[in-house]
Amino acid sequence: MKMMLNAGGLGFKNCLCVLIVAGTVYTASHAGQDIGVSKYQVDRISALSRKIEQLEKQIVELKESHKKEIAAIKKTTHPRKLTVTAYSNTRAQCDSDPNVTASMTKPRPGIIAVSRDLFNQGWVFGRRVHIEGLGIYEIADLMSKKHKNRIDVFIGHEKKASEFGKRNLTVALLPNKKS
Secondary structure, eight states: OOOOOOHHHHHHHHHHHHHHHHHHHHHHHHTTOOOOOOHHHHHHHHHHHHHHHHHHHHHHHHHHHHHHHHHHHHHHSOOEEEEEEEEOSOTTTSOSOTTSOTTSSOOOTTEEEEOHHHHTTTOOTTOEEEETTTEEEEEEEEOOTTOOSEEEEEOSOHHHHHHHOOEEEEEEEOOOOOO
């Protein structure tokens, strides 16, 4: 679910591209060959290099913005350590209709189920939470009555849900979105 871009990685690819082109031109010129690099191609490579640099800068800015947003969220909420597990929409892990959540929506990545004790404390359908190391999720399902202080992250694949295991993570209930 989560794809992170390494700002340094794009810089490396950009440098590698320039080195390959430069090496090809150098090798061809020393071999007495004309590789036929047109002005258009040189201009295109330059334009793409500038675009890559702009995107690298945007990635760095977005990462900083995300860090600041998460820090602000943590200040305005009361994070707590909870047991976090994962589930998939199989009959073994759900009730009689695994394709409908307790909030009457279809299970999808980005949703979680909460234990009923949390639900009774205001962790209700539609609210969002930040789970340490995983990101932001929406509450859309309930867990079995036997669970306490627990969150279940929806993962569509039974094997991946099982591999997720049982983790103790910091979870913060986010403020309601302002209309």
